[in-house]
Amino acid sequence: MTRTMVAIDLETTGLDPSSDAIIEIGAVKFSGDEEIDTFDELINPGRNIPPYVIQLTSINNEMVSKAPSIYAKISELEQFVGNAPIVGHNIQFDLKFLSEYKLFQNNNRIDTMHLAACVLPSAARYSLGSLAMHLEIELPATHRALADAKVTWAIYTKMMSMAKDIPSNIVMELLRLSRMNKDVEWGAQLPLTDLLDEPQKQVSRRTQENRNLYNFDELSPESESLSPRDDDNREELDIPALEAMFSSNGLLSKSKDLKNFEYRAGQVAMMTNVAKALSHPRHLLAEAGTGIGKSLAYLVPAIQWAYTNDERVVVSTNTINLQDQLINKDVPILSEVLDMEFRAVVQKGRGNYICPRRFDKLRERGPNNATEMNVLAKLLVWLTKSKTGDRSEINLSGAGELAVWRQISAEDEKCTGQRCSKDELSGGCPVYRARRAAESAHLVVVNHALLLADVASERRVLPEYKYLIIDEAHHLEDATTMGLSFAARQTDFERLLNNLGSSKSGLLKQLVTRASKRSINQQQIKMDIDEISDSIANVLVHSASFFKALQTFSQYQGSNRNGPYDRRILIKAESRNSSEWASVELVWENLHNTLVTTIDRLIGIRDMVGRDNDEDEEVQSNIVSIIGKLTDFDTRVNGLVTEAQDDQIFWIHLSNDGNMLAIRSAPLNVGPLVQEHLWYEKNAVIMTSATLTTNGGQFSFIRDRLYAEDADEVAIDSPFDYKKSTLLCIPSDVAEPPNKERYQKDLENGIVELCKATNGRALILFTSHAQLRDTAYAIRGKLEKEGVTVYDQAGSASRHQMLTSFKNADKAVLLGTQSFWEGIDVAGASLSVVVIARLPFDVPSDPIIQSRSAAVEQDGQINAFFDYLVPKAIIRFRQGFGRLIRSKKDRGLIVVFDRRVVTKSYGRTFLESLPECKEWRGNLSDLPKTAAMWLNK
Secondary structure, three states, rough: OOEEEEEEEEOOOOOOOOOOOEEEEEEEEEOOOOOEEEEEOOOOOOEEEHHHHOOOOOOOOHHHHHOOOOOHHHHHHHHHHHOOOOOOOOOOHHHHHHHHOOOOOOOOEEHHHHHHHHHHHOOOOOHHHHHHHHHHOOOOOOHHHHHHHHHHHHHHHHHHHHHOOOOOOHHHHHHHOOOOOOOOOOOOOHHEEEEOHHHOOOOOOOOOOHHHOOOOOHOOOOOOOOOOHHHHHOOOOOHHHHHEEEEEEEEOOOOOOOOOOOHHHHHHHHHHHHHHHHHHHOOOOEOOOOOHHHHHHHHHHHHHHHHHHOOEEEEEEHHHHHHHHHHHHHHHHHHHHOOOOOEEEEOHHHHHOOOHHHHHHHHHHHEEEEHHHHHHHHHHHHOOOOOOOOOOOOOOOHHHHHHHHHHOOOOOOOHHHHHOOOOOOHHOOOHHHHHHHHOOEEEEEEHHHHHHHHHHHOOOOOOOOEEEEEOOOOHHHHHHHHHEEEEHHHHHHHHHHHHHHHEEHHHHHHHHHHHHOOOOHHHHHHHHHHHHHHHHHHHHHHHHHHHHHHHHHHHHHOOOOOOOOOEEEEOOOOOHHHHHHHHHHHHHHHHHHHHHHHHHHHHHHHHHOOOHHHHHHHHHHHHHHHHHHHHHHHHHHHHHHHHOOOOEEEEEEEEEEEEEEEEEEEEOOOOHHHHHHHHOOOEEEEEEEEEOOOHHHHHHHHHHOOOOOOEEEEEOOOOOOOHEEEEEEEEEOOOOOOOHHHHHHHHHHHHHHHHHHHHOOOEEEEEOHHHHHHHHHHHHHHOOOOOOEEEEEEOOOHHHHHHHHHHHOOOEEEEEEHHHHHOOOOOOOOOOOEOOOOOOOOOOHHHHHHHHHHHHHHHOOOHHHHHHHHHHHHHHHHHHHHOOOOOOOOOOEEEEEOOHHHHHHHHHHHHHOOOOEEEEEEEEHHHHHHHHHOOOO
């Protein structure tokens, strides 16, 4: 039977039903594919519409000034909908506004976002527009009510057709889970019920057998571990044969997946250097300019070397994008081209894989909210097809869904193969399978974070290896710093303690329950747990005092105490001599003593209760995890507070509103760590990037930072002809950044006129979110009047979503910061202009930058600014430059709105770091004409 339903959408003045108002109602009544009727009304909200809503919806105050009030249309809307089920995208938002008028409180509700969790667990985004694009629905999602209601109907209809492919046992399990908690309102229940026949609708309340839902035993079959040859018997690579592979008629040219392959001398030079470094083990720094094709240049010799010698080569990247490119694009191509059955895998941290045992525990408990139900739906549908159990195959978005994932991931550091073996799970455990696959692989692709986790854990994460290629190596220092940093937040620390609870709640209550089942001395257990509860209460009191003392100390340090930004207060030796710091040490001693007592008591009760079954083990695991985290907190903070550590940077991070405080630390110098665990320990370490050199093409900066004194070096220029393709523009009459008001005005006006002349097609790079927001606000209206759409990182759209929209737009401008300086690959005319708003210097007051700058000068170098800050900025500057020309056919402009590149002595080092290109300097007013002429040549 086909139901009659109503898809509904509202436009409002804001997000809060109690203070905002409806400005438009759109609804479409339908039955299957047939449209029955529509409802379309503007509503007078009785107040002004905020500018951002006008911009979003194109509904302005004049349009609604003569429209009826909501009360004049309630009855008509109520009659239109009747008792029909209501369909909406994030329907709770619309219904909260309508419930203010007592509308549709008893109608069945269907949420297409919830249905999408079942049907499209791997969709990149779940917004209305993104789903419409994914499902190839032609109707536009316009932020006008009726149009969006029709898109919702089209999405619902298409997804219901796709839902028929979900196995019936999965549908039954989803319905069972959705009915476990009456307080959870899940908007996919009705449509899923319609998929079942009458006998199937009598869903069992019992958990179904796992083998009927998913089977990790069907993961990729295991292979034998490698047996590397000893040093004297390793076979060298045949470099002439490899060179022939890269020739114009070589094996690579014949690949159907490398349609644009051509002989590139730079690629062959890169490959040759990598091959020599592997065959005659030595370390290498290799800069490969944009367009060389460095990934194939190092993968071919790496795979050939590993396969020939039954060795393992690890390739580490900084970004997921490059990791995915290597394993999903480049490796499959080479598996067809190369005459060898090599094995390549990607290995990730434990937290990326699902734990079947923890997942089943969540299924037994059932969802507590709609977010948990959505995640369960995504996972159950995904697991019927997954061969890896790797969460990257699905899309978990937002803090809520990620929090649910942490409950069922394999992140539990106490988990062992033995723990699951008694349930015959270890053979099908995704983490176990991933590790076994890595042990038998010739090529293991990881990210920098996992590489460093292996170093920090004394090589307990990755299988043994002696050959390492680090791509995006210019990030290694920062990645190492982040990987070895520490942060302690009051909210996180106190949440751990509160999770323990007492004899009446939380984990401690579960211990009491387990003890009673095992006939242990319940009275003694309860007395011990009451003592722990008292200890926890004391720790919470001293925790509040400690973090309050840190806040007081912070208020007496530095300047700009009431500014709009978060504060980061570096703890220096002289800081520790203040009376405020003495107070911090005093209250810390109280917290430390009570915390140690609590930890000891927790260990005692854990050992007393023990474990007999899976439920005991789950509670034990949670207790052990909390004990470990509390111990780590105590050890780390005690070391930071009580004594200065020369090899650590220690600072306090205080939010601008004063409500969030964290203690942080990071290593002062990562070079010794890289030297000890990589340069000294591995046979060959090859570090590569498009940007390893700084001024004059020198490797000195990266050598100094990473202790790479003994590594060979090679710099291979890009094959692109920048003299013909690139015009470097430096307006000479723009104010310099220290003159903030005039500089910002010049920047805004310059961008507007430039982008008018170029029809957009521009990427504008910033060094601060604040300046990006100010600029976006100033230029949007002026450019959109000219038909140029402005996308900016200040909005809610994701990086991927903005890039996709920018590429598909006829006339658009994209404003970005941080991650947008690299990893953006837009070939062709869609990106013809790259604007660098200002030179990308790090903030000198940042505690890490401040401490390392001081260390540079203490090591005898002349000036931290020239020897540390300028080279770091040059590498970022070169990354930004590299966003423009992505193919030999590309042509465009680089516009630098920071005149310091020509007025300051250090400016020439930025310009000298760039490939030789045509240069223009002149008045800002002449820039638009110059740009148009260059692009139209």
